Amino acid sequence: MLPVTEAAPALDIRGLSKSYRIGHLRGKRRPALRDLTLRVPRGAVFGCLGPNGSGKSTTLKLLLGLIFPDSGDAVILGHPMGARAARQSLGYLPENPYFYDYLTPREYLDYAGRLFGLSPGARRDRARELLDLVGITPAADVQMRRFSKGMLQRLGLAQALVNRPELVFLDEPMSGLDPLGRRSVREIILKLKAEGSTVFFSTHILPDAETLCDEVAVLRGGSVVAKGRLDQILTLDVSHMEVLVSGLAPPDVSGLAPGVETFRSMGERLVLHVPEKQLGGVVVAVEQRGGRVLSVQPVRQSLEDFFVAEMGQPAKGEAWTAGA
């Protein structure tokens, strides 16, 4: 068991490993998580990234005591993993949440509040506040059997916040949401951060992580392949410039300037990839040949670029999503 200290980070995971038994044959196991070690500082938004099947949900289930580790341990908010005291200050949104069909959102939030020992008045007020926050107040008294996936996801987020948690675990929080819903969740995550909560979320939607996370860990096949601040993982320097030009045909590009690396057509326009240092020469050359520079866009490495470079194509059984 790890030592518990007052100055503990929100989450301190040491060497967590987990494997699942395959079929009914004893001894045959498939590793799902291998020696995961992470520290998440208080107040951070931490992204646990990886393709489907990389070990993200397994990590969350281990931390919540839903499954048990083969080895390793974790301290959550200064308490041992699975302790009631830790769960008192936690929020959890499972992936593809299922709630009771026969309850209304207001009743479910009341039930969740009872499990936290909130008074009836506090439960009523908190339910009203959360239903408003996630935008399902009009359906507050409708049984959930009539809910869409997106509405269940919104309620899932609301129930994760009933106790004003210090640490929130969100498993694929954008799943099933329309663009407005995704924006709303992003705003809620940023609001939680502003209020001092720590958010640990798993996702395979990279732009979400890029927008929200202070730090990330990238998992693949149950192992961490990269972790740290985004500026440590990504090359934030400009890698090249994208120059949009009109009035040039593809043959005009050859010999345009030594710096032009490649191009692609966009209708009657061309996109030129130009090293930053060669930009001036390329602009002059384009104009000399009767073309016109429409825009110049600096390009930095994105998380998606990082993944493609770091891991190549998804392994069998894995799926990356650049957006959705």
Next chain:
Amino acid sequence: MRRVAAVAHNTFRESVRERVLYNLLFFAVIMTVSGLLLGELSIRQDAKIIKDLGLAAMDLFGTLIALFVGVGLVSKEIERRSLHPLLAKPVSRDEFLVGKFAGLGFTLLVNVGLMTAGLYATLLALRRGADPALLKAVFAIYLALLVTVALALLLSIVTSTAVASVSTLCLVIAGRYSDVILNLGDVVPGMPAWALRAFMILIPNFRNFDLKDRVVYGDPVSFGDLGWITAYAAAYTGTVITLAVIAFRRRELT
């Protein structure tokens, strides 16, 4: 205790909203029809038949609910993963399981209570008098239902829902014919005595809870008898629920 009560309250609410108590309609129909049809018989006969029918229906409907709702009580939550967000809250697995048991126990109490009221209403409507001894048989039926729920709960945690349903049903049937087990030694000569004793201990003796005939035919049922079957039910249910708690603590919720 607050958390156990919250889980129990929600379980009762589920039973009501998922129309588990609709079986009361069938019971009402049975009581009404039997009351109308038996009006022609002699006073003593029709009262006995109505009591018999009422208690048997109470036993049958209660057992069906205890068995099939009991099997799904926790296993359905595991399959649908609806308990994941709950167990991430400060409710322990023990509290959750005990709360589910208490919730269904309360549902059955309401069910048996309303059926008892229906049975007495039928007897009073036919001017056959409200025999208070019936309550002793009803109490015993309720204890048997609690034992059934505990068995269904345990088996649903250690096996699949389908296997749990079948095996609980087998245990309920075996427990109602436990005298046959006693005579197995005669039927199967090579059967060792210790195996018979083990069977008798493991399989719940539901015959202990069958006071229907004694009550209907006016045989006395002492409070000592009731105390004994209460102690048996408490010991058996307590043991089975403890085993269920241990199994549930070790269960991985993937």
